[in-house]
Amino acid sequence: MAEARSTASRGAIGEERAAEYLRGRGWDILARNVRSRRGEVDLVAGRDDLLAFVEVKAWDALGPADLEYAIGPAKRKRIRDAARLFLSRRPDLAGRRARFDVVLLAGNPPEVRHLENAFTE
Numbered sequence: 001m002a003e004a005r006s007t008a009s010r011g012a013i014g015e016e017r018a019a020e021y022l023r024g025r026g027w028d029i030l031a032r033n034v035r036s037r038r039g040e041v042d043l044v045a046g047r048d049d050l051l052a053f054v055e056v057k058a059w060d061a062l063g064p065a066d067l068e069y070a071i072g073p074a075k076r077k078r079i080r081d082a083a084r085l086f087l088s089r090r091p092d093l094a095g096r097r098a099r100f101d102v103v104l105l106a107g108n109p110p111e112v113r114h115l116e117n118a119f120t121e
């Protein structure tokens with residue numbers, strides 16, 4: 001159980017660091033932990049007419065190059081499904097361009113890599 005809490009805690013800290021990173025680059029954080037029965041999006045960020053559905057990966061053991069491979073086809077589908085549900089519930093965001101980003105955090109202090117358009121619809 002301690003390991004699960006540690007993983008959840010690391011995830012929450014990683015999501016907050018990713019949100020700070022994005023805010024520092026002009027993004028507004030519109031939502032966090034958007035869940036559907038089929039999946040979850042860690043962060044939804046907006047800037048100008050663009051929405052970014054952001055998956056955050058924060059690991060201690062592997063470097064950023066290794067983290068890129070942690071989001072396989074099934075995970076991408078779950079993120080896309082949650083993004084669709086989010087958009088269906090937010091008609092005020094209709095008309096904005098959307099993309100799927102990944103923010104990778106690794107090491108101590110964490111190195112941040114922002115992969116824009118990491119995968120497509």
